[in-house]
Amino acid sequence: MNKKGDIGDLLYFITIIFSLGILFFIGGVLWYNVVDPVTEKMMNLTDNAATKTDINESFVKTQGALNMLDPLFAFFFFGFFIALLMSVFFLDTSPGYLVFALVGMLIVIFTAGALADSWINIEDKMSTALIEGGKVSPSNEFQITNHLVTNMPIYLTVMSSIFLIVLYASRRME
Numbered sequence: 001m002n003k004k005g006d007i008g009d010l011l012y013f014i015t016i017i018f019s020l021g022i023l024f025f026i027g028g029v030l031w032y033n034v035v036d037p038v039t040e041k042m043m044n045l046t047d048n049a050a051t052k053t054d055i056n057e058s059f060v061k062t063q064g065a066l067n068m069l070d071p072l073f074a075f076f077f078f079g080f081f082i083a084l085l086m087s088v089f090f091l092d093t094s095p096g097y098l099v100f101a102l103v104g105m106l107i108v109i110f111t112a113g114a115l116a117d118s119w120i121n122i123e124d125k126m127s128t129a130l131i132e133g134g135k136v137s138p139s140n141e142f143q144i145t146n147h148l149v150t151n152m153p154i155y156l157t158v159m160s161s162i163f164l165i166v167l168y169a170s171r172r173m174e
Contacts, residue, residue, distance in 0.1 A: 017148070024070070115149070116149060
């Protein structure tokens with residue numbers, strides 16, 4: 001199968017990134033606003049020191065895993081970019097497809113803008129409700145994720161431009 005200038009893969013990219021961001025954000029909401037109070041109540045219910053130690057150990061382990069979600073998101077974001085860049089480098093395509101690639105790039109950037117706007121609305125409403133309720137806002141805990149998804153149109157403009165340069169500027173060395 002020959003995928004000539006398939007910039008449409010970026011649509012998959014932004015959909016996956018947006019979904020991962022929402023998933024991590026919801027995980028943060030659940031962790032900080034459901035698991036923390038439950039853990040505190042469990043600590044108050046028991047008088048057994050061994051049980052409290054077990055609860056603390058499990059809390060520390062899960063907290064460490066939760067702290068890894070933000071760098072993991074950045075790893076996926078830039079990992080997908082590098083994977084797409086490598087696949088674009090090996091495509092042999094005609095410069096005649098540049099017009100279609102530019103149209104595809106605009107569609108991807110506008111879609112990313114809509115997703116970034118949706119992210120901002122979701123994050124604002126959830127954070128405001130959680131802070132008013134005396135809870136921890138996950139946007140403070142997931143700063144990398146929040147930055148990448150909020151600025152996704154900018155990142156995708158740069159990425160798409162790099163894709164187009166690599167796709168159409170490099171001729172096959174034969």
